[in-house]
Amino acid sequence: MQTSFYKDEIIKLEAVITEITARLNVIRKYEKIYNDRDPIEYIKTRIKSEESMKEKLKRKNLEVNLENALSKVYDAAGIRIVCAYIDDVYAVVEKLKQYDDLIVIKEKDYIKDPKKNGYRSYHIIFSVPLSIAGIIQRVYVEIQIRTIAMDFWSSLEHEMKYKKNIKSQEIIVEELKRCANEIATTDINMMAIRNMINKC
C-alpha cells in the first residue's frame, strides 16, 4: 500500500524501524537481567499511510511529494513504546539518548506539559544512521513513549478525531479531558503504590 507513495525509500523506513526495535530489545533484555524488570510493556510500529502523510503535508502547507515527506515531516517511520509507569517512560528516553550515534532532532514532553485536550505522551525524533548498500544514510524516526493509560486514552481520542459528524462532540471533548486528568492522577498513584510495595 505504502510502496506506491514511498517508492524504494520504503526500504529506509523499514530499516530504521528494524534498527530501533533491535536496540529497544537490547535495552529490555539488559534491564531484565540486571534490574530484574523490563521497563517496556509493548512496542507498536508503523509506516505512516499514504493518505495520512498527504494530509499532514497539506496541513503543514508543504507540497505533497516524497522529498518533503521524508525530510520535512519526521514521522514517516513511527515507533510507539508503551510502559506501565511514568518513571519507566523517562527511563526509556534516557536509555535511548545514551546511544551517541542517534541525534535528537526534536523532543516534546506532553507529560510534563499536556496538550489542551488532555493528550499526554513523550515524543522524540531521532536521526538514525543506517548502512544501506555500503552507504551510511540518516533517516528520521518519531518515537512516542507513554503509559498504558495514556495510550488507551489517545486511541479513543484519535478515533473521535477521525470520525466525522459526531453528535455531542463538545460533551465528548469535555469528558475526554476529564478522563485524561483522572488517568494522570491514577498513573501517579499507581507509581506511588508500586514504590511502597518495592520498599517492603
Ligand code: 0O2
Ligand atoms: P497521526 O494520524 O496519528 O499520525 P510539529 O512537531 O508541531 O511540527 P506534529 O508532527 O504534529 O508537528 O507534532 P506532534 O504534536 O509531536 O504530533 C505527532 C503525532 O503525535 C501525531 O501525528 C499523532 O500521532 C500524535 N498526537 C499529537 N497530538 C495528539 C492528540 O492530541 N491526540 C492524539 N490522539 N494523538 C496526538 P499526526 O500526523 O498528527 O497524526
